[in-house]
Amino acid sequence: MTVIGLPHTASRANAAGALPPRRRRSRIVVARLGAGLAVLVPIVLLSSFIAYSLGALSNSDPAATILGQDAATPAAVARLNASLGLNHPLIVQYWNWLTQAVQGNLGRSYFTQIPVAQSIAQRLPVDLSIAVLAVILAVIIGGGAGTIAAVRRGGWFDRTVTAVCSAASTLPAFVVGIILVVLFAVTVHWLPANGYVGPSTSIPQWLEHIILPSLALSLAVSADIARQLRTSLVEVLEQNYIVGARVRGLPYRRILFRHALRNASGPALTILGNDFPLMLAGAVAAEAVFSLPGLGQLLLESAQTRDIPVVQGLLLVVSCFVIVVNLIVNTTLNWLYRTDDGIGA
């Protein structure tokens, strides 16, 4: 069945030389992963530097804040600054912070003295639950709608999807969240309007509490995915190799899933990766609407008290998340478009 040939097969085979297929493929994968990781180094350094330098921008005096008005004598402030390492140049401070951060130490909150990493680890499961469920929902809803719309293009389903997507992608997550609360929690009382229960306490209750926030979060992304997938799938379905496969009598379902979707899903996947920062922003929205104790609430609380170490740690963790998700997306894209040797044979 490899004969049907995805369009890139021939060119790759020529380019990759005389190595045996399996080794050749793994070499390409490793090289790409290596290149991807190498590109990440300056990005991680830069984004973490941006996160850290916010503290230097700050016009608040951490030592005075910690000591309080009365105890903040110049000598005490100088001593505390020295022990916090704030008397070094910014770049040295940054390097110390980063090397500690790599070992999981993000410093302590100025106010509560609780380690920042601990507060973040405590809140992270909330956002992780919402975000992961939202991604799953977005892939199912957006992928499903986009695929059906492309297969039945021009039909009523296609037109409905197109219209709904234009509307849905203009609705911000917090607005969708509020609408969902009004519909499902206030009006019909099916689901709780707020609060969070950990999965270790009760899995059904956990799902009950995260389904609405995740749905709110996933709607705009689903719309983006559906639109992009529809566009590229319509294009792919008109390609010669699809027509060829149909002429050869392959089952349509197999053509759709094995060939068309695989070649058409790249841009939609890219959209998913690009929308991820927006989803994190949306998670903050969902937390606000559904009063969930997540990272966004931690951020807002520490912004109010100007608790810089917490804010720096949060920015670092969040941007690392975006980087990791994008690495996963890029790797998946490379895997999707890998050479076709031996697949399905």
Add this chain to the structure above:
Amino acid sequence: MSGNPPRKVTGRSFLRLPSARVAIVVLLGIAVLTVFGSTLAPQNPLTINANALFQGPSAHHWLGTDYLGRDVLSRLMAGTRLSVLTALEAVGIGLILGVGPGIATVFLGRWFDFAANRLTDALMTLPYVFFAVAVTAALGNGLVQAMVPVGILLAPFFFRITRAATLEHSRAQYVEAAELMGASKLHVVRVHVLRKVLPTIAVTTASMTAAALLAVSFLTFLGIGVQPPAPTWGGVLSSDLDYLNQAPWAPFIPAALIAITIGALNALADAFRDRRGAGALAAQPDPIIATHSTLEPADDDRQSQVA
């Protein structure tokens, strides 16, 4: 299209699209509200009326009243200016920081391009809410402080799109010809590149304004940068949320206003894009972090793959 050559998007040909017309009417309305909103408001947006809490729409209060009996219509009208102006502030910052380097990077060589791209990548890994709130933590709570970082985070989008468009046009044969005839880089940029890139920037500006407006609404919804009695779109929405049991319909009004405005900006961008021809602007989405520089044709089958 009488008399209009099809190559250019003129105002008239553009206005033939119904979606563009509707969008422009909506945006004109918003512009009027931005300038005259507080003057046109039928009532004082800050006047509290304890006898008229949570009222539904009526002749006296067209959009009802909120939890303090304040007129919702007046609050939304008066809140337009702050929301729109701060969104425009962010877009302006993004435009200035993004477009200049975006054009320059094509002409300044590989190292500048590499550095600018990595900085862009790094900025794109920061979600705007986190960054904006973090900056207010450092600089103090204010909407202006909150929107500067949003503008900085919009810059990468302007940068990438300008860079891509500039790259495309700077390789055109007429640019090569101009260079062979001894035209300076500045002349080439001004006469041949900038003019071609402007429509792309216009489309991006419309969609980025939508994004910025969303950011403002959301930040004010979170209570960033506004002192409580001052009305903003997000603020009205946020206070409605606390009283869902008394007035479950209330959040739909500010939500609709936000969604319609954002929708109009997006429709405008789409209409412009359609008018220009799908090939010119509807590019494949670029990943946030590209694993190679696109200054040289990528040695990757991904592009040829889906195209």
